[in-house]
Amino acid sequence: xxxxxxxxxxxxxxxxxxxxxxxxxxxxxxxxxxxxxxxxxxxxxxxxxxxxxxxxxxxxxxxxxxxxxxxxxxxxxxxxxxxxxxxxxxxxxxxxxxxxxxxxxxxxxxxxxxxxxxxxxxxxxxxxxxxxxxxxxxxxxxxxxxxxxxxxxxxxxxxxxxxxxxxxxxxxxxxxxxxxxxxxxxxxxxxxxxxxxxxxxxxxxxxxxxxxxxxxxxxxxxxxxxxxxxxxxxxxxxxxxxxxxxxxxxxxxxxxxxxxxxxxxxxxxxxxxxxxxxxxxxxxx
Amino acid sequence: xxxxxxxxxxxxxxxxxxxxxxxxxxxxxxxxxxxxxxxxxxxxxxxxxxxxxxxxxxxxxxxxxxxxxxxxxxxxxxxxxxxxxxxxxxxxxxxxxxxxxxxxxxxxxxxxxxxxxxxxxxxxxxxxxxxxxxxxxxxxxxxxxxxxxxxxxxxxxxxxxxxxxxxxxxxxxxxxxxxxxxxxxxxxxxxxxxxxxxxxxxxxxxxxxxxxxxxxxxxxxxxxxxxxxxxxxxxxxxxxxxxxxxxxxxxxxxxxxxxxxxxxxxxxxxxxxxxxxxxxxxxxxxxxxxxxxxxxxxxxxxxxxxxxxxxxxxxxxxxxxxxxxxxxxxxxxxxxxxxxxxxxxxxxxxxxxxxxxx
Numbered sequence: 001x002x003x004x005x006x007x008x009x010x011x012x013x014x015x016x017x018x019x020x021x022x023x024x025x026x027x028x029x030x031x032x033x034x035x036x037x038x039x040x041x042x043x044x045x046x047x048x049x050x051x052x053x054x055x056x057x058x059x060x061x062x063x064x065x066x067x068x069x070x071x072x073x074x075x076x077x078x079x080x081x082x083x084x085x086x087x088x089x090x091x092x093x094x095x096x097x098x099x100x101x102x103x104x105x106x107x108x109x110x111x112x113x114x115x116x117x118x119x120x121x122x123x124x125x126x127x128x129x130x131x132x133x134x135x136x137x138x139x140x141x142x143x144x145x146x147x148x149x150x151x152x153x154x155x156x157x158x159x160x161x162x163x164x165x166x167x168x169x170x171x172x173x174x175x176x177x178x179x180x181x182x183x184x185x186x187x188x189x190x191x192x193x194x195x196x197x198x199x200x201x202x203x204x205x206x207x208x209x210x211x212x213x214x215x216x217x218x219x220x221x222x223x224x225x226x227x228x229x230x231x232x233x234x235x236x237x238x239x240x241x242x243x244x245x246x247x248x249x250x251x252x253x254x255x256x257x258x259x260x261x262x263x264x265x266x267x268x269x270x271x272x273x274x275x276x277x278x279x280x281x282x283x284x285x
Numbered sequence: 286x287x288x289x290x291x292x293x294x295x296x297x298x299x300x301x302x303x304x305x306x307x308x309x310x311x312x313x314x315x316x317x318x319x320x321x322x323x324x325x326x327x328x329x330x331x332x333x334x335x336x337x338x339x340x341x342x343x344x345x346x347x348x349x350x351x352x353x354x355x356x357x358x359x360x361x362x363x364x365x366x367x368x369x370x371x372x373x374x375x376x377x378x379x380x381x382x383x384x385x386x387x388x389x390x391x392x393x394x395x396x397x398x399x400x401x402x403x404x405x406x407x408x409x410x411x412x413x414x415x416x417x418x419x420x421x422x423x424x425x426x427x428x429x430x431x432x433x434x435x436x437x438x439x440x441x442x443x444x445x446x447x448x449x450x451x452x453x454x455x456x457x458x459x460x461x462x463x464x465x466x467x468x469x470x471x472x473x474x475x476x477x478x479x480x481x482x483x484x485x486x487x488x489x490x491x492x493x494x495x496x497x498x499x500x501x502x503x504x505x506x507x508x509x510x511x512x513x514x515x516x517x518x519x520x521x522x523x524x525x526x527x528x529x530x531x532x533x534x535x536x537x538x539x540x541x542x543x544x545x546x547x548x549x550x551x552x553x554x555x556x557x558x559x560x561x562x563x564x565x566x567x568x569x570x571x572x573x574x575x576x577x578x579x580x581x582x583x584x585x586x587x588x589x590x591x592x593x594x595x596x597x598x599x600x601x602x603x604x605x606x607x608x609x610x611x612x613x614x615x616x617x618x619x620x621x622x623x624x625x626x627x628x629x630x631x632x633x634x635x636x637x638x639x640x641x642x643x
Contacts, residue, residue, distance in 0.1 A: 052302065054524075066323055078584035122633050123627055124628050125624075125626040125627070127623070127626070128623070128624075129622050131626075135316050137429065137626075137630070137631070138631075139628070139630045139631050139634060140631070140634065141635070145636050157624045157626075160554075160555070160624055161313070161555075161628075162516035162520075162555050163516075163628075163631070163636075165634060165638060166488060166516065166517075166639075167631070167635045167636075170635075170639040170640065170642070171639065181547075187590050187592065189584055189591045189592055190584060192551075193551055193555070193584070193592070197547075197549075197551035197554070197555070197586065200547045201515060201516060201547075201551075202516060202549070213444075218566065228469065230541070230543050230544050230547065235541075235543070235546055236541045236543050238543050239541045266482060267482075268514065271479055271480060271482065272479070272512075272515060272517070273314035273478050273479050273491055273493075274637060274640030274641065275493055276478045276491075276492070276493050276521075277517050277523060277636075277637065277640065278516075278637070279494075279521055279525070280517065280520055280521055280524065280632075280636070281632060281637045281640075282635075
């Protein structure tokens with residue numbers, strides 16, 4: 001299967017229609033069956049189209065989005081539902097901030113080729129900034145079926161918390177989609193410490209989308225990538241494809257037979273020694 | 286391979302006699318300086334550490350082993366290190382004490398020529414033989430290691446993580462690392478908790494917990510090689526208060542930058558610790574060992590923001606590298622970290638149940 005990681009760089013974001021036309025053009029060209037958009041995508045498109053007025057800072061703009069413009073989510077999600085259906089692909093639609101009861105979550109919706117949501121994944125670990133604006137943590141990491149694969153999603157800074165990948169890996173995830181956003185000021189190593197490291201210790205594939213561009217004064221810039229266990233990637237680098245922050249997308253073909261053969265020979269998760277972890281995770285009495 | 290015949294028993298007694306502590310101590314004492322006191326800086330808790338990379342060569346005598354370890358410790362001391370870290374399987378050179386081993390080794394080498402090990406190893410018969418050899422040598426190796434590093438630590442007034450050794454206890458073979466203090470005392474040990482797949486096939490026994498040792502230079506932990514493949518190890522160490530993880534490795538594959546990156550480097554990013562890696566390199570019986578000894582830290586504590594404080598520049602030769610660890614800076618980072626969070630509700634939902642499923 002072909003998979004694609006996007007950055008939103010070089011797309012025309014001035015209107016939802018132009019964005020849709022450019023994104024579908026890009027996806028058609030890539031021939032992908034599964035595409036992933038980065039974190040903060042709803043906010044970026046909202047600000048770019050004028051649906052969310054930019055404030056003096058990213059933090060303030062983010063807060064305004066939460067306080068006054070969550071209705072933009074309906075437009076945003078409907079747009080991506082249509083794109084998934086039109087393209088006949090699975091599409092992880094980047095992130096929105098959603099309100100449920102009185103709680104706010106940073107959430108990815110993934111649509112199937114019929115345009116129906118096949119997974120909703122909330123960010124489970126939050127940064128000090130996200131906590132300061134009142135976001136709550138998700139408490140589940142489910143998978144969905146994309147035959148023959150099982151697929152999970154890791155949202156934003158969850159990539160830096162290895163518990164997320166382990167939970168997905170132990171549930172049998174074959175592919176993990178990552179909607180990420182890293183500040184441009186950080187070098188590449190922060191990114192390597194995230195999904196690349198998660199892949200190597202769980203032996204799944206990862207499709208890593210990273211936000212690129214200026215969002216209300218905050219510059220984001222990390223590279224999109226398709227990652228696999230080192231042993232089955234060119235140069236044993238762990239990267240099937242890796243772009244630059246300004247790259248619009250990277251696409252790669254997953255060799256699932258090679259991954260399964262690797263796991264048969266070198267079953268990392270079978271060599272866990274959970275009896276030694278009791279200090280970390282005790283049974284609920 | 287059965288090593289329980291009359292000749293083997295006699296030879297083992299001879300090896301144990303040759304490795305007896307009084308003999309090794311007397312030999313070392315001829316070249317050691319007088320006892321030194323460990324030097325600690327006032328104010329900020331800073332510690333200069335050395336990561337050693339040793340090249341495999343067969344040694345015919347336990348005294349040669351003691352001399353070789355002494356030479357390595359002196360290199361660390363010459364660079365003002367207060368802690369030196371040795372590699373995994375640090376007793377492999379002692380296979381040279383076995384009569385005829387060089388010939389056996391040459392045979393293996395020829396057999397392996399043209400088919401270098403790419404992570405895969407020899408047949409199970411050879412592997413089982415190796416386990417038998419480790420068990421056979423264990424009564425000689427343990428006292429030799431103990432007296433050598435105890436003497437060296439005391440003489441130079443430094444801490445030494447002596448590397449790890451396949452040693453027999455209670456009928457099983459464990460891969461165990463040792464830590465010695467500047468008084469020459471054995472501070473503690475650690476059995477490897479996560480086995481490499483071939484070690485599992487060899488029926489090595491796993492450790493069942495991780496220990497932390499509080500010392501004057503910080504809280505030290507001694508996970509072994511493959512333990513650094515799993516984030517759980519470093520999470521536990523961090524929870525238990527470890528500040529520096531001392532990791533011996535003996536990586537049985539041709540060197541590749543990315544393969545080598547998969548161990549201690551990501552672990553110190555996920556769980557905030559310093560990491561010091563001692564590496565064994567070279568070839569033995571057709572097996573290639575590679576690595577790069579190094580000293581690692583969370584990105585925020587490294588000058589290039591790359592997680593590396595120091596790393597040797599060869600993957601196949603003897604080398605040493607040193608760096609200074611700032612334990613106060615580590616504590617400050619832990620208290621004001623830019624992204625760390627925990628989610629007990631999430632963990633309770635999935636752990637430990639997920640680990641238990643097959």
